[in-house]
Amino acid sequence: MSKKTKQNQQTPIDLVADFYSQEKLDLDQIVRAKKASIQSVVNYSLAPYTGNFGFDQKKHLLNRTMVGLCKRHLDDLENLNLQSALDLILTPELFDEPVNNYYHQLTSAEYEELYNNEDVPAGDPFINRPYANNSSAELEQFGHERYTAIVSWVNQRIYKQNTSIHWKLFVFLHNLVPTRCFDLGHKAAFLYIKLLFEACFGSYKEFIYQVTLDPSMLDFLNLALSQKDTPDENYAREVQELFTVGKRPFAQFTEKDVREIARALVGWTYDYEKLVFSEGTQSHVFFQDHNHDIGDKAFSSFYNNQTIKGKSGMDGQEELQEVVDMLFDTEESGIYLCRRLYQFFVYPVLTPEIESQIISPLAQVFRDNDHSLVAVLRVLLGSEHFYDAAIPNSIIKPPIDFNMGMLKELMITEGHRVYWDGKELHNEQFTPNHPAFLEVEIDQTTLSYNLFGQSLHWSCYNQGMQLFTPPNVSGWPAFYQEPVYDMFWINSSTIKSRKQAAHWFRWGLWLYSYEDQGVSLKYDLFRYLSTYQNPADFEDFIEEFNQRLCGAAINESTVQMLKNELLGNLNDMHWEEYITAFLDDPSNDSLSSIQWRFDNVLFRFFELSVYHIH
Amino acid sequence: MKRRSFLHKLSHAAAAPIVLPNILQSALAQHAGSFLSNTNEPGRILVLIKLDGGNDGLNTIIPLNQLSELNAARPHVMLPEDSIINLGRSSLGLHPELTGFKSLFDEQRLKIIQNVGYEQPDFSHFRSMDIWQSASDYDEFLNSGWIGRYIEGEHPNWPTTYPNENYPDPLSIELGGGGSSILFTGNQSFTSYLTTNPDGFHEDILFDQNANYPDDNVGVKLRYIDLVKHQSNEYSSTVKSAFEQAIPKHEYEESDFGEQFDIMTRLILGGLNTRIYMVTLAGFDTHDTQVDPSDHTKGEHAYLMKELNEKVLTFFQNLDEAGRSDDVLCMTFSEFGRTIVSNGSRGTDHGTAAPLFIFGNRVNPEILGQNPVIPKGVRWEDNLTAEFDYRSIYATVIDQWLTPNESKSESILGRTFDQFELLRSDNDADRWILFPNPVNDVITIGVPKNISSFYYQIYDLTGRLHDNGNATVNPSKVYRISANNLKTGYYLASIRHQNGNEVLKFYKE
Structure with a gap:
């Protein structure tokens, strides 16, 4: 018999039965067990954490604030105390722009012929230059090359991220306020990305004002086509329900409130032709006063029975700010935002204790600090509650954290284009003289390989989370869908995709990409092993890997199984000799068999369930 | 305003499956067995x-x-x-x-x-x-x-x-x-x-x-x-x-x-x-x-x-x-x-x-x-x-x-809700049926119990008439029509009888 529950007092439900038990399941017992584990949180205090800030705490902090934990992030925190660590992590990164890294797909001459427009030279920024001019013929594929350039640029920046929360916050905002930003082309996508990036360290309220006027948002939620006679409700509804005050029953806005906001906002639109085909990076968003509803707008008691006076002419534009002010005047706006931050950075399940002892005070911090997300995070990430033993390793990693974590940890060094011609795999080594490529070296400072970015993008798609393609305006279900939340990332289809992503390291990393091309990546085994204390001893090695990157202990039987896979017929002593010799002289060819053994097994590590939680 | 679509959706590389043209045939009889009796057999x-x-x-x-x-x-x-x-x-x-x-x-x-x-x-x-x-x-x-x-x-x-x-x-x-x-x-x-x-x-x-x-x-x-x-x-x-x-x-x-x-x-x-x-x-x-x-x-x-x-x-x-x-x-x-x-x-x-x-x-x-x-x-x-x-x-x-x-x-x-009749009555005596389907040489029409005669027309899907006639139904309640002159393809048998009309679709092999 299904249980009726009110949303804010729901019974936590354990979705996983006892895996190897043959007994009939007892739902009550499971519910009790789940309740017990939630109650294993001891500390609900937001007071500054003063306990030991050692390796485990640093790992936990980085797991939740980086897009993919890796050794270099851990190294950056090595001698820092909590406040200094937060100072470092809460520092913004620099923003730049994408460049033409698609010249291997389309040379300048080919581009000009296809789009009847001059391209920018290889390596140059292109956002200012429209991809085509208006007289280009109808094309099936529309500007795909620049799409790949932007996507690979974002992925590259994330890969290279400093030990800063900035890109993680970007993902948070993108999930909270999503659009399919490429629907209106490259410039619109860039403007949306830039807006989000710059909003991370600013005022969320100001961001909501700006994003209402973002062209891809005007398009995505239909405000751009709204007509004053029967205004479109989509944006009016979602800006409340998803972006500011949240869903009923917490937020008590009415259907009439939705219609009134729709009336207050109608008139804003953008010029598609200018957005896509003119020079520069303006959004070409403008207000059509003749399409604005100039009547007064009356709101419900949730909004204090406020009236927004209708304004005629271009003054009608001012109503947007009044709507935003009205939304953020509510208590609920702060509470809703802090809930979302908590669910994303700490744990998705909210209990009454968390609501009263954590969310409520954080909402006050939010309001007191001009709606700053970072101010809230500084308190939350430095709090006793955050370091309570029940919190670390309790969430399943989102796809992008999983993929980036693997690649960053291995410090990828080199890439080759790989393609499938229907019969066999071709692996090209690019040289500086190759007509299609100029940049072939991939190291920690210049990871700009277009195919790499695309491949990563597709891998994330297969795992259920591709940036800039949210399933709908709610973002990705793992971040909001009760009761499963982060378990949503793992189903029979995505678990295979995760395994594939890890598995492809066996062949160098080949990820599916456009037109059956991919990239084969190499990591430097010597360099990687050198980050370990005692890599020659397999058990020490896996123990250190476990400690550094995994969320729980690897079972002894699994360790032995992996050891057998790695060593094969070699005994421990011979193995140790080989590795030691390799570390002394990595150029020794006779030790090449070590590389493939490591390739085989190291990437099995990434299949382990304990690697998928953080 | 004309909108073009910025295509970046690419279909997955799905390898062509191996073709064994062995379409599973199951008995034409209905499987009235319980839904989840086991998954070793076909069912509903x-x-x-x-x-x-x-x-x-x-x-x-x-x-x-x-x-x-x-x-x-x-x-x-x-x-x-x-x-x-x-x-x-x-x-x-x-x-x-x-x-x-x-x-x-x-x-x-x-x-x-x-x-x-x-x-x-x-x-x-x-x-x-x-x-x-x-x-x-x-x-x-x-x-x-x-x-x-x-x-x-x-x-x-x-x-x-x-x-x-x-x-x-x-x-x-x-x-x-x-x-x-x-x-x-x-x-x-x-x-x-x-x-x-x-x-x-x-x-x-x-x-x-x-x-x-x-x-x-x-x-x-x-x-x-x-x-x-x-x-x-x-x-x-x-x-x-x-x-x-x-x-x-x-x-x-x-x-x-x-x-x-x-x-x-x-x-x-x-x-x-x-x-x-x-x-x-x-x-x-x-x-x-x-x-x-x-x-x-x-x-x-x-x-x-x-x-x-x-x-x-x-x-x-x-x-x-x-x-x-x-x-x-x-x-x-x-x-x-x-x-x-x-x-x-x-x-x-x-x-x-x-x-x-x-x-x-x-x-x-x-x-x-x-x-x-x-x-x-x-x-x-x-x-x-x-x-x-x-x-x-x-x-x-x-x-x-x-x-x-x-x-x-x-x-x-959680509680009961009013239901409606989902399926037609099981009693074949009330239904018009046509079998076998696909048809080889002979179309057999099963006729409801209260019908004694009817008029039929056989059309192909372009609307061309191939056969028609008046039928008197025998005591066993079936009527047979030759399908020898029909070319391979889909057809409709349109039936007019004292209680209304019926259309039965069939495929000639």
């Missing part, structure tokens, strides 16, 4: 078709007696009168793209239920879709779906000990929709298997056989991941081998929705005995550009209608071919309909009640519900009232299709 299948976004019911099933009211209320999207397909019943018409629905309706294989919804409708996609999937009241917040609860009810030990000898195949499969939906979430776990490319890469996924999971949130997550890995390893091989068995004879036009139907068809024809499938067609949230400005029969909604029409029709053609269509029941659902009054952006906004479609060989073809009435002086805030609670349909499907005569619906749905 339920296909759920999710229309994601809120389908505009008033442009799908059009009340022809309200045309002027509709034109006044929704001029921005209304279909031209001469484009609407006349259903020939109840003063209803169909969207011009739904030609297949019309033929299925004529074959008595489509049941239309009007004005389906629930009390105090919610206009939020997410809330309303949750309501439909969890089968809750507007003020109840359930965390499980009706299918998930149903499967858990039938399989109390799920997921441990699955798959096993009696249930080697997944209990349910989700094909579209981007991840597991709450519909298939039970009170204890997920109950579905997801697949987008059964023929793809498959290798066992490493998991720890002997793990001791800590007794906290970390342990919960680890156990869950390992469980999914285990089942994925097991189910992947059965699904893949079914997938490789058959190629559907009638191809689906290429699209994401088509791919879902293609996979589902192959699995069913390939002998996978999974009982519940779900496919998803997205894009129904037509707030703007629902129709083309110069031609309302085209546009976003028309595209979706065309997709739905073509896939369902082709699906039944494939099932007919393999003799499996008796086993399958399809049902659409959507989170709500749309506003009566259109908006100035050539679209409609979130509405309330809407029609629901059930497809099956033996459905009771009676149309349920009154034609929607457009209120006088209709305003934008006015919406259609639900005549049927959506859970009546669930209750009917559970108690009359999935596990007949066992009355499980009350425990799944």
Whole structure:
């Protein structure tokens, strides 16, 4: 018999039965067990954490604030105390722009012929230059090359991220306020990305004002086509329900409130032709006063029975700010935002204790600090509650954290284009003289390989989370869908995709990409092993890997199984000799068999369930 | 303003499956066995078709007696009168793209239920879709779906000990929709298997056989991941081998929705005995550009209608071919309909009640519900009232299709709901039947008990008449017609008798 529950007092439900038990399941017992584990949180205090800030705490902090934990992030925190660590992590990164890294797909001459427009030279920024001019013929594929350039640029920046929360916050905002930003082309996508990036360290309220006027948002939620006679409700509804005050029953806005906001906002639109085909990076968003509803707008008691006076002419534009002010005047706006931050950075399940002892005070911090997300995070990430033993390793990693974590940890060094011609795999080594490529070296400072970015993008798609393609305006279900939340990332289809992503390291990393091309990546085994204390001893090695990157202990039987896979017929002593010799002289060819053994097994590590939680 | 699409959606590289043209043939007799007796044998299948976004019911099933009211209320999207397909019943018409629905309706294989919804409708996609999937009241917040609860009810030990000898195949499969939906979430776990490319890469996924999971949130997550890995390893091989068995004879036009139907068809024809499938067609949230400005029969909604029409029709053609269509029941659902009054952006906004479609060989073809009435002086805030609670349909499907005569619906749905007759009476004496199908030399027509004579015509699908005649029925109640002069292809036997008309479709080999 299904249980009726009110949303804010729901019974936590354990979705996983006892895996190897043959007994009939007892739902009550499971519910009790789940309740017990939630109650294993001891500390609900937001007071500054003063306990030991050692390796485990640093790992936990980085797991939740980086897009993919890796050794270099851990190294950056090595001698820092909590406040200094937060100072470092809460520092913004620099923003730049994408460049033409698609010249291997389309040379300048080919581009000009296809789009009847001059391209920018290889390596140059292109956002200012429209991809085509208006007289280009109808094309099936529309500007795909620049799409790949932007996507690979974002992925590259994330890969290279400093030990800063900035890109993680970007993902948070993108999930909270999503659009399919490429629907209106490259410039619109860039403007949306830039807006989000710059909003991370600013005022969320100001961001909501700006994003209402973002062209891809005007398009995505239909405000751009709204007509004053029967205004479109989509944006009016979602800006409340998803972006500011949240869903009923917490937020008590009415259907009439939705219609009134729709009336207050109608008139804003953008010029598609200018957005896509003119020079520069303006959004070409403008207000059509003749399409604005100039009547007064009356709101419900949730909004204090406020009236927004209708304004005629271009003054009608001012109503947007009044709507935003009205939304953020509510208590609920702060509470809703802090809930979302908590669910994303700490744990998705909210209990009454968390609501009263954590969310409520954080909402006050939010309001007191001009709606700053970072101010809230500084308190939350430095709090006793955050370091309570029940919190670390309790969430399943989102796809992008999983993929980036693997690649960053291995410090990828080199890439080759790989393609499938229907019969066999071709692996090209690019040289500086190759007509299609100029940049072939991939190291920690210049990871700009277009195919790499695309491949990563597709891998994330297969795992259920591709940036800039949210399933709908709610973002990705793992971040909001009760009761499963982060378990949503793992189903029979995505678990295979995760395994594939890890598995492809066996062949160098080949990820599916456009037109059956991919990239084969190499990591430097010597360099990687050198980050370990005692890599020659397999058990020490896996123990250190476990400690550094995994969320729980690897079972002894699994360790032995992996050891057998790695060593094969070699005994421990011979193995140790080989590795030691390799570390002394990595150029020794006779030790090449070590590389493939490591390739085989190291990437099995990434299949382990304990690697998928953080 | 002309909008071009920035294409960056690329289809997955799906390797061509190995073709063994060995279409599984099952007996033409119906499988009346219990739904989930085991998955070693074919049995009844339920296909759920999710229309994601809120389908505009008033442009799908059009009340022809309200045309002027509709034109006044929704001029921005209304279909031209001469484009609407006349259903020939109840003063209803169909969207011009739904030609297949019309033929299925004529074959008595489509049941239309009007004005389906629930009390105090919610206009939020997410809330309303949750309501439909969890089968809750507007003020109840359930965390499980009706299918998930149903499967858990039938399989109390799920997921441990699955798959096993009696249930080697997944209990349910989700094909579209981007991840597991709450519909298939039970009170204890997920109950579905997801697949987008059964023929793809498959290798066992490493998991720890002997793990001791800590007794906290970390342990919960680890156990869950390992469980999914285990089942994925097991189910992947059965699904893949079914997938490789058959190629559907009638191809689906290429699209994401088509791919879902293609996979589902192959699995069913390939002998996978999974009982519940779900496919998803997205894009129904037509707030703007629902129709083309110069031609309302085209546009976003028309595209979706065309997709739905073509896939369902082709699906039944494939099932007919393999003799499996008796086993399958399809049902659409959507989170709500749309506003009566259109908006100035050539679209409609979130509405309330809407029609629901059930497809099956033996459905009771009676149309349920009154034609929607457009209120006088209709305003934008006015919406259609639900005549049927959506859970009546669930209750009917559970108690009359999935596990007949066992009355499980009350425990799944929380209380009883009024049901309707889903299937036509079992008594063949009341029905016209044509067999065998496909036909070789002789068409045999089984005649209902009260009929003594009739007039028949045999047409091909271009409308050309091939045979006709007056028939007097013998005491054994069958009448035989020679099919020797018919070329290979589809035909309609149109029958006129004292109680009305009948159309029987058949395929000549």
